Amino acid sequence: MPLDHRRLCGPEESQPPALWAGTAAEDDEDEEGTGAAPRDPCALRPLFARAGLLSQAQGSAYVELGSGTKVLCAAWGPREAAEPGPGRLLCEFRRAPFAGRGARGRPGAVAEREAEREAAAALREALEPAVRLGRYPRARLAVSALLLQDGGSALAAAVSAAALALADAGVEMYDLAVGCALCRPPAPAASWMLQPAEPEERRAAARLTLALLPALNQVSAVLGGGRGGPPEDWAQALRLGLDGCHRQYPVLRQSLLRASQRRDAAAAA
Amino acid sequence: MASVVLSEAEKLYIVHGVQEDLRVDGRGCEDYRCAEVETDVVSNTSGSARVKLGETDILVGIKAEMGTPKLEKPDEGYLEFFVDCSSNSPELEGRGGEELGIDIANTLYRVFSCENTVDLKSLCINPKEHCWVLYVDVLLLECGGNIFDAISIAVKAALFNTRIPKVRVLEDEEGTKEIELSDDPYDCIRLNVEEVPCIVTLSKIGYRHVVDATLQEEACSLASLLISVTSKGAITSMKKVGKGSLDPESIFEMMETGQRVGKSLHIALQKLLDEEESLGTSRPKVGFLG
Numbered sequence: 075m076p077l078d079h080r081r082l083c084g085p086e087e088s089q090p091p092a093l094w095a096g097t098a099a100e101d102d103e104d105e106e107g108t109g110a111a112p113r114d115p116c117a118l119r120p121l122f123a124r125a126g127l128l129s130q131a132q133g134s135a136y137v138e139l140g141s142g143t144k145v146l147c148a149a150w151g152p153r154e155a156a157e158p159g160p161g162r163l164l165c166e167f168r169r170a171p172f173a174g175r176g177a178r179g180r181p182g183a184v185a186e187r188e189a190e191r192e193a194a195a196a197l198r199e200a201l202e203p204a205v206r207l208g209r210y211p212r213a214r215l216a217v218s219a220l221l222l223q224d225g226g227s228a229l230a231a232a233v234s235a236a237a238l239a240l241a242d243a244g245v246e247m248y249d250l251a252v253g254c255a256l257c258r259p260p261a262p263a264a265s266w267m268l269q270p271a272e273p274e275e276r277r278a279a280a281r282l283t284l285a286l287l288p289a290l291n292q293v294s295a296v297l298g299g300g301r302g303g304p305p306e307d308w309a310q311a312l313r314l315g316l317d318g319c320h321r322q323y324p325v326l327r328q329s330l331l332r333a334s335q336r337r338d339a340a341a342a343a
Numbered sequence: 344m345a346s347v348v349l350s351e352a353e354k355l356y357i358v359h360g361v362q363e364d365l366r367v368d369g370r371g372c373e374d375y376r377c378a379e380v381e382t383d384v385v386s387n388t389s390g391s392a393r394v395k396l397g398e399t400d401i402l403v404g405i406k407a408e409m410g411t412p413k414l415e416k417p418d419e420g421y422l423e424f425f426v427d428c429s430s431n432s433p434e435l436e437g438r439g440g441e442e443l444g445i446d447i448a449n450t451l452y453r454v455f456s457c458e459n460t461v462d463l464k465s466l467c468i469n470p471k472e473h474c475w476v477l478y479v480d481v482l483l484l485e486c487g488g489n490i491f492d493a494i495s496i497a498v499k500a501a502l503f504n505t506r507i508p509k510v511r512v513l514e515d516e517e518g519t520k521e522i523e524l525s526d527d528p529y530d531c532i533r534l535n536v537e538e539v540p541c542i543v544t545l546s547k548i549g550y551r552h553v554v555d556a557t558l559q560e561e562a563c564s565l566a567s568l569l570i571s572v573t574s575k576g577a578i579t580s581m582k583k584v585g586k587g588s589l590d591p592e593s594i595f596e597m598m599e600t601g602q603r604v605g606k607s608l609h610i611a612l613q614k615l616l617d618e619e620e621s622l623g624t625s626r627p628k629v630g631f632l633g
Contacts, residue, residue, distance in 0.1 A: 089414060192449045203566075203588035279458075282581070292588035296568070299453045299580035305598035308578055316591055 115267040118318055121325050123234070125242040126333035133243025135329075137235040141271040142225025147235035149243040152213035161210035163202055166218040167193040167232060173224045175272055193229055200233045200253065200285035200295035206246040215245060226272040227255035233285045233295070234326060241330055249287035250326055251294050254318040256282045256311050258300070266311040268318045282311050286319035347558050354563045358549040366553065366560070373604055375555045380496065380615055382504035389477075390505025394497040397557065398487025403479060403497040407507045409522075410476040412467065420466025420474040424451040426481040426494075447481070447494060450542070450582065454495070454571040457579045459538050461502065473512050477505070488557040491569055495542035496612060502539060503616050506531040540571040540579045541612070543605045545597040547589060552597050554604050568597045572605025574613070 119140030128134035131148035138144045155162065167190050171178050197219060205215065217240060219232040233253030241247055257270040257278035266282075267274065275281065280300030286293055293316070298308070349357075357367060364372050376397035385391040388404040395401075413421060426447040428440040455461065466475040479501070481494055508531050511523045546556040546564035553560060556567075565587025571580045578598065583589060589597075 188445070188449070191445065195446065195449075199583065199585075202586045287588060290588070291591065293583070293591055293594060294588045296581050296583040296589075296594065298582075299456055301457050301459070301577070301579065303577050305578055305595075305602050308581065308598060309595050312591065312594060 113267060115265050116314065116317070117268065118321055119269050121322055123238060123326050123329040124333070125238045125329050126337060131239075131243070133239045133241070133245070135235045135238035135242060137231045137238070139225060139227060139231055139269065141227065141269065142223055143228050143231045144222040144225075145219055145228065145231045145235045146222060147217065147219045147232065147239040149218075149236070149239035149245065150216045151243045151245060152210045152215055155212055155214040158212055161207040161213045161215065163198055163205055163207065164214055164216045165194045165198040165201065165236070166190075166216070167197055167221070168219070169221045169224070173221050175224065193232070196229060196283070196295065196297050197232060197236055199297075200251050201236055201240065203292065203294040204237060204247050204249055204251045204287055205240060206248060209246050215240070224272060226270045226275045227253075227283075229253065229283045229297070230255040230269070230285070233283075234322070238326055238330060242333055249289045249292075250323070250330075251285045252288055252319040252322050252326060253283065253285045253295075254315045254322065256284075256315050256318075258307075258311070266307075266314055268314060282308070282315065284312065284315045284319070286316055288320050288323040346562055349559060349562050353559070357560060357563045361548045361551050361553060361560075364551075367557070370555075372551055372553045373600060375492075375604075375608070376557075378493075378496070380500050380612065380619075382500050382616070382619060389507060390501045390503075392497045392500035392504060394493050394500065396487070396489060396493040396496070396555070398485060399490055399493045400484040400487075401490070401493045401497045402482040402484055403494070403501040404482075405501050405505050406478045406480070407475050407505065408478065409468070409473055409510070412471060412474040416463070418467050418470040419463035420476060421463060422455055422461065422477045422479055424448045424455075424479050424481065426451070426483065428483040428486075430482065430484060444483075447491070450491065450569065451479075451481075451494070451498065453582070454540055454542060454580050457540075460573075460579070461539060462535055465532060465534070466507075468510055469512050475507055477502075486558070488559075488561050489544055489555045491542045491544050492555060495540070495571065496608075499536055499539045499541060499612065500616060502534050503536045503620075505534055507534075508532075538573055540573045541605055541608055542569055542571045543601045543608070544569050545601055547585075547587070547593060547597075552593065552600065554600070568594060568601070570598060570601035570605070572602055572609075574606065574609035576602050576606050578602065 122138040125135045127136055128148055132151045133149040135147050217236045219236055221228050230253030233251055237251040241250060256266045256268055257275050258264055258266050258280040260277060260279040282298035284293060285295040360366055379395040382392045384393045385404050389407040390405040391403060393402045412419060426444040428444045468474055479498060483490060509525045513521045513523055544567055545552045545554055546561060546567040548560060548564045556564060566583060566585035566589050569582045569584060570578055572578055
């Protein structure tokens with residue numbers, strides 16, 4: 075989004091007031107956290123998925139998680155590429171400037187671009203095993219994900235949305251890639267939680283995002299970091315995440331079916 | 344990544360060998376190539392290290408400079424990573440090398456993002472005003488496969504070798520800040536690298552996985568798992584790379600192998616670094632390419 079120079083630009087360095095109001099705000103948050111009933115770590119948040127909503131793109135999908143994460147994804151089918159070789163999948167991940175809970179991220183800032191590039195690379199890692207690139211030689215498939223609101227588990231939601239968008243565009247795929255995120259709170263011997271909300275993710279000691287192809291039971295992406303502990307803990311987290319992905323799969327398939335039914339109805343009318 | 348072109352017969356040869364736990368150069372699936380680690384190679388840096396792992400050659404230089412702490416963490420210093428891959432091969436010049444460099448830098452950021460890898464509080468001079476920023480610059484001199492492992496070993500060795508001068512910032516009555524450096528050049532802060540993790544790359548070839556893959560083996564493997572392991576055996580980050588997918592059971596097996604291999608790697612590296620440290624100034628210097 076180009077900068078509009080006619081508006082009054084704020085100072086170069088601006089900080090959110092929340093940083094300075096540190097102690098009072100944190101006390102309130104802690105009270106709320108302990109007051110509310112502790113979350114069931116295996117509970118999946120409600121998921122809303124709809125495919126085929128953008129008229130300009132060949133395939134599109136919108137995924138919303140119960141914690142508030144909203145991702146919109148569009149996919150374009152094979153276009154001819156100049157360089158020879160097997161087909162290529164180009165992924166792009168953008169965050170809206172108002173997406174995060176904290177300060178507004180400046181759209182052109184270097185840190186933003188780096189984070190977006192890393193997320194785009196992770197998205198590509200997750201989708202490449204699912205797409206039959208061998209059927210599209212000398213072609214480019216483009217996927218673009220836009221994060222409208224970050225309520226936690228943003229990358230996982232983006233993976234699911236991107237897979238839905240590709241399927242909606244009619245690209246040949248082995249299976250849908252379903253994304254799931256987990257995090258582990260900093261308390262000692264705490265257990266892993268599925269699909270964390272944004273405050274839980276921010277305070278987490280370790281995070282893990284994974285993408286699964288459920289029908290083939292193959293993991294297409296694993297990305298995690300933090301103080302996780304011995305491999306047994308990470309293995310337990312992986313199993314929980316895989317289970318979460320399997321449970322989300324029917325919802326995504328249903329949304330694809332409905333989208334194709336809508337398209338048929340619109341074509342017949 | 345620089346890659347070699349292999350024929351189908353060569354790939355089959357490698358895959359079948361790995362099934363029998365026998366790789367092309369005679370190693371087992373969990374053996375590393377012969378590695379050479381040397382620290383304090385560049386004298387203008389605060390710490391440096393050079394690692395040769397088979398054909399892979401990495402040079403890391405660390406410069407400690409004073410800067411302002413980040414807003415969210417006012418009493419800690421921080422590390423900045425920069426990776427340069429352009430001296431490697433023609434296909435890595437320009438855009439290709441830049442993308443690989445950013446990828447490696449992001450991986451290093453993620454590995455070091457865990458709180459207790461490096462004691463960042465010891466890098467603080469005055470909270471909210473001054474802190475030490477360690478600029479870690481990694482140069483990929485030659486890529487012979489398995490660059491992530493070699494880079495993490497080099498970064499750990501360079502951090503062990505880093506000597507940060509002791510500095511005090513005094514404030515006069517008028518408010519001007521004065522930086523006071525101690526006179527003794529050997530009076531410096533050393534970093535504790537016990538919790539610094541090392542990356543172990545496990546590449547899936549056929550039904551088994553191998554540690555420390557050469558370029559040819561990387562061309563046969565469709566998916567690899569990068570795990571960073573601390574000396575105590577805790578895993579601090581995980582990432583899957585490659586175009587293929589992994590079975591969940593293979594991931595569990597790879598994590599176990601990675602932990603085992605990582606622990607023995609840490610023991611060997613620490614022994615070597617301590618030995619080199621004890622030689623002190625009497626260490627024979629041969630010359631850069633010697």
